[in-house]
Amino acid sequence: MKISVQNKKIRWGIIGLGKIADKFATDLATISDAELYAVASRQQTKADEFSKKHNAKMAYDSYEALTNDSNIDAVYIATPHVLHKENTIMCLKKGIAVLCEKPFAMNSEEVEEMITVAKANKTLLMEALWTYFLPHYQYVLKLLKDKTYGEVQSLSADFGFHRPYDTKTRLFDKALGGGSLLDIGIYPIFASLSTLGLPKRISANATFFENGADSTCNMTFTYSDHLQAELKSSLLKELPTQAIFTCEKATIKINTQFHAPATVSIIKDGKEELKDFNYNTIGYNYETIHFNNLLREGKTESDIMTFDFSRKLIKTLDDVRNKIELDY
Template sequence: MSQQPKTIHWGIIGLGKIANKFATDLQAVPNCELHAVASRSEEKANTFSKKYNAKVTYTRYEDLAKDPKIDAVYIATPHSFHKAHTILCLNNKKAVLCEKPFAMNSQEVDEMITTAIDNNTLLMEALWTYFLPHYHYAIKALKDKLYGDVLKVEADFGFKPKMDMSSRVLKKELGGGSLLDIGIYPIFAALSTLGNPKSIDANATFFDNGADATCDITFTYNNNIKAYLKSTLLEETATQAIFYCEHGTITLNSRFHEPTTVTLVPNNGKEETIDFDYTTIGYNFETTHFNQLIRDNKTESDIMSFNFSKTLIQTLDTVRHKIGLSY
């Protein structure tokens, strides 16, 4: 008789929009449960706790980090708090799944990883796209050269939020603006498929508060292969990732960073769209992976590795330098 996998008890710090999505999908993951939630707002904590059946509610993040029953903490606070809240939990020997971007810059990410290593405790950046089945399919198709070598990549992400400059998405001090919030996804699409570019060019437009409104980025690789990447908070865009290959195209359809379909178009053949029959929002895939890492006593993911997170934040730092954006 096979042994039942260890139940993983989760805590969530920061109870905004993404935390709601994460908690919804947590209910679809076997052998884990939401043990505790924490918000500075007692009302928000109580409402969230009731909605998702958390056992305990905290109004101090420190109290959640010290709860002995918690195995893993999902950090969904604004970008500028990721480092502090991650280190708080790691120093209390809690495995940490921290929302993307991992932190505000490379220095902060290095501190987080060093703390995880010093505490021999699992840490992973929660870039959920890397764990979605359609994305795995696309990476394998490109690696196997389904249509030969990649010649060009185009990836974009654009939406038009309510123009409230005090909101997390637009507030510069919190890491708001298009680059860190959504530009990370097109950049991720290029890095995870083509690797590090030889050179990076970028330009941006800005809101009056200094946060970037749009960012256009070009990665150049060997053999003049290019990735054209775009993020914008001024308009809705297709939000696709298209890989132009020697003998056809592979398109991750809108919105490519979340559960979607993949369309294959060979140069001399019939178009085919593959549906992956998603039944969840999509956060369950990274959670399932993370839970297994805990059960296997791992301290680092083999998919979303420390090296990849470092490369991602270093690339974001380079783009920020190119467009003259500092926090």
Template sequence: MKSQSDRNIRWGIIGLGNIANKFAQDLLTVDGCELYAVASRSQEKATDFAQQYQATQAYSSYEALVQDPNVDAVYIATPHSLHQENTLLCLQQGIAVLCEKPFAMNAVEVNSMISVAEEKKVLLMEAMWTYFLPHYQFVLKELANQTYGKLLKVEADFGFSCEFDERSRLFKKSLGGGSLLDIGIYPIFVALSTLGLPDSTTEKATFFDNGADSSCSMVFNYKNGATALLKSTLLASTPCEAIFHCERGTIKINREFHCPSSVTLINGADQQTLDFNCTSNGYSYEIAHFNELLRQGKTESDIMTFEFSRDLINTLDKVREAIGLQY
């Protein structure tokens, strides 16, 4: 792996959709790195994106970007179904990869990506940005310290209503569209990062006419008696909160729990809301973490570990099997 200790880390971005724009905006706010190259299947789109975010190079193919010897790290923001292919393209060139969630379409693909990263000794991480946000790190510490006693129940939902459009990536089953992989991954992430893998689950789902799931409700049960009630839907707006019910109080991440948000601590009649004053879109925290891993020559995150990514995709696979969802 290239040494990053004595110069800025030069990033590339593959796939220039909405999330790539937010990522690029935040990249510009992080010290010690720069947006060096971007790639799209459209030269015009690549050029426009590069000009907007001061990137040096704009490529009309992903292959051209990974051949550039100046690229140190690549953020992959293509549709879910391309994550494995695009990740392997970078890893084979010895380029560190931060790949947008879900890591890939299934556990087989994820395991192949991790295997190549380990073989090549190249840094690879799933971009589960919520893990790195200050409010979520605060909640994890409160739960670990059992400030309000043991965690008994988790509730997490993510839902919004939008008109079905068969041309949209969000609804295309072949691209991993539907509620589960796109937004259901967040409530599942909350359960796994606080309660761990469930001992048993129950699931139910609804579907669009094209076979993509329109909603998914899940109950995770644990041997210690804890439960997680999780939901994703593209049919209605929901509170988008994550609530942690403990023995002596409740911790609630307020609306859009997966984004920079506030946390309300509830202890009987007492309530306190904490604002974490995030000034970026929220991607800056995972970028800074990834940069530091790269500078230290690490090949795996100590927060978003390979084990956690495997647990996450294995759980998604089990839910898909239970509801009869196949890609």
């Protein structure tokens, strides 16, 4: 840790000022012991506009300039996937704690390099997979861990929406890691890994846009003869975007937008009980508060979003890419 943050507001910087960064900054403002100190874009006008909207003190026209600001305690990296490794390592080498947006990087090799640098510099690093920290998801994890409704018999999870095909946008730009798998397929995969662990076998198929980015991905994770997870992602059509755990005594359904603040339904004996978590933020504050606490405690790794879990997640993404023959 570069400087003590025990008794002061944690000063955040944001690198990459797209839609997710805007949501992160909005929720950061709800946290009393943290503040947005600086933002960076490759365009000064964009940095200035973002800074004004979210009341940041500094606006930089380069990522490097932000990391040279000694007032910054932590950086949220929200650049395109292909820049995650480079941007993360740049911060870590200057002793700045890093919360890096998912996917952590493009492949297992890059993730391992990031973790190695974090350990060498004894600096906090965490993958920003916000779903893990949302109260409704933690609630479901506990139900499954405690086997409240018996063993899981199957999992079905999907994430899909439609956007007009446009290679000028990051979402469809294969060179930037665009396509359904890394952007949204990661969430159904996360649901499976975080509840059932690594599968014994993976089968997958995909469809592709004309530029080679994947438009849909269908995956089956086999855990045993009696347990499978059916997972889907699509940029071609709206999907329910739910996670449904069929257990011995009931069905646990995380309703639409399961990866974001959502409700949970418990379906048992033909009756459905709805649990509402009364969210009043976008949901990014939960991972940020966890990260702030780690920083204050001098920790260099999360006990929830561990390096080991990030390794398993990226390895699984690598395995799926190999199955569908998707190369970046």
